[in-house]
Every structure is written in structure tokens, then in C-alpha cells.
Amino acid sequence: MTIRILIAxxxxxxxxxxxxxxxxxxxxxxxxxxxxxxxxxDCCIKGQVDIALLDVRMPVMNGVEATKLIREKTEVLPIILTTFDDDEYILGAIRNGAKGYLLKNTHPERIREAINSVVNGTSIIQDSVLEKIRESLVMDERPRLKFNPEPFTERELNIMESIAKGFSNKEISERLFISGGTVANHITSILNKTALKHRTQIAIYYLTGNV
Structure with missing residues (x-):
């Protein structure tokens, strides 16, 4: 199958x-x-697009706003293409349903792997982007919730920690010696308990207590 890509x-x-x-x-x-x-x-609504690769800082409408509308109105999967100084947009993009977060200096093979992973149902967040999120949250002085582990099983907590560290489902299954299907089932359970929508939100919730 050819993956059809829009670049914004x-x-x-x-x-x-x-x-x-x-x-x-x-x-x-x-x-x-x-x-x-x-x-x-507009292009995504017209169809013929599978992946929307979006910059965050753009005129007329930025990538965070575009992500929200693309997720609401289409089946297209948005991936944010960002730089270090764009971290203030990333949490908004997560809430709006972005499926991936790539830096503009990412190696081409890593971009290739990320796009294929998103198409196959796995959200991607790079370690360096995750670190920027951590830094932003530490610097943010707003009142913050503390992560509550009580609703989760020990296995679910292990999986949440692995997601927060950026591991894929396959890597988690290998680290915890369980099947990929079991990992997916635990992630579904975590999402149901938290009312979150995807694994990147799980990472943020695990790190901060916020959704």
C-alpha cells in the first residue's frame, strides 16, 4: 500500500x-x-491523504489548530514536525490528537519508521521531544496534579512507565516478556480507566498527573 502524504x-x-x-x-x-x-x-477534507506532516508555526492557521480540525473532520493521521523552540505547542497538539512528534533534524530513516508506525496504529514521540515536554512542565508554575497509581495494576504501571520512556509496543513486549496483544490489551485498559485517547497522552499523564 502506498502511503499518501501531505506536507504543510x-x-x-x-x-x-x-x-x-x-x-x-x-x-x-x-x-x-x-x-x-x-x-x-482543506486538502485533508478533500481526501486522498493518509498522513499530514505539519509544521507548528504557520500563517493563517498553525499546526496545533490544524491537527484538531483534521482529527475532527477526517481520518487523516497528523504528525507534528517541530523544532526545539516550538515546545509550547506540543502539549496542545497532544490534546488535539497528533499521532507523532518529529524534529526537523530527524534522520530520514527515523522519519520513515515513524510514519510507518503511525500508519500501523502506534503514536510516536521522540525522546528529545519528550524531554522538552518535561522541561516545559517543570517550568510551568500552574497547580499540577500528582499522578495517582492506585487505579492501575502493577503490569499497567510498568507499561505506562515504558510508554513514558518512548518504547514501542514491540519493545515493551520484549522488555516485559509478554505478547504484543497483551500489551495492547493493557493499554486499552489504561485508556478506559483514564478516559485518555492515545498512548502519548498516557505518557504525559504518567509524568505529570495531568490529562
Whole structure:
């Protein structure tokens, strides 16, 4: 199956460079390139897109706002493409349903793996992005909840910790010596207990107590 990708970035150099990188892989086809979030949403609504690769800082509509509308109105899976100084947008993107978080200096093979993982149902957050989230939360002086482990089994807590460290379902199954299906079942249980929507929100909840 060819994965159809939209690239949204107001920097034409980034757009063209990313198109060249992604087009070098047989499983990807770049079907649209736009320069703001509004155009990205419109293209996704029209169809023919599987993955929306979104910058966060764009004119007209940023990537966080675009992510929310894309998730509400389409089946397209949004992935945020960010830089270190964009961390203030990342928590908003998580709440809005972004499925991945990549840095613009990410190695092409890592981008490839991340896109394929998202298509196959796994949310991706890089360790460096997760660290920026931690730093932002530490610096944030608003009242913060303390994570409450009581509703969760020991196995669920182990899985939540592994998710917070950035491990994939496959890596978690290998670390805990359980099947991938068992990992998925525990994650479903965690989501049901917390009313969260996906594994990246589990990571934030585990680290901060906030949803």
C-alpha cells in the first residue's frame, strides 16, 4: 500500500527537501504541499491523504489548530514536525490528537519508521521531544496534579512507565516478556480507566498527573 502524504510548512525549502526525502522511499507518495494549516485541513477534507506532516508555526492557521480540525473532520493521521523552540505547542497538539512528534533534524530513516508506525496504529514521540515536554512542565508554575497509581495494576504501571520512556509496543513486549496483544490489551485498559485517547497522552499523564 502506498502511503499518501501531505506536507504543510511555510518554509518552501523545508517542503521541497522533505518531499525529496520522502519520495525516495517506495512506500510514500507526496500528494500535496501547502504553506499553512488552513490549506492542510482543506486538502485533508478533500481526501486522498493518509498522513499530514505539519509544521507548528504557520500563517493563517498553525499546526496545533490544524491537527484538531483534521482529527475532527477526517481520518487523516497528523504528525507534528517541530523544532526545539516550538515546545509550547506540543502539549496542545497532544490534546488535539497528533499521532507523532518529529524534529526537523530527524534522520530520514527515523522519519520513515515513524510514519510507518503511525500508519500501523502506534503514536510516536521522540525522546528529545519528550524531554522538552518535561522541561516545559517543570517550568510551568500552574497547580499540577500528582499522578495517582492506585487505579492501575502493577503490569499497567510498568507499561505506562515504558510508554513514558518512548518504547514501542514491540519493545515493551520484549522488555516485559509478554505478547504484543497483551500489551495492547493493557493499554486499552489504561485508556478506559483514564478516559485518555492515545498512548502519548498516557505518557504525559504518567509524568505529570495531568490529562
Amino acid at each position: 510548512d511555510d518554509n518552501s525549502f523545508i517542503r521541497e527537501g522533505m518531499k525529496i526525502i520522502l519520495s525516495s522511499y517506495d512506500e510514500f507518495t507526496v500528494v500535496e504541499m501547502v504553506e499553512n494549516g488552513r490549506e492542510a485541513v
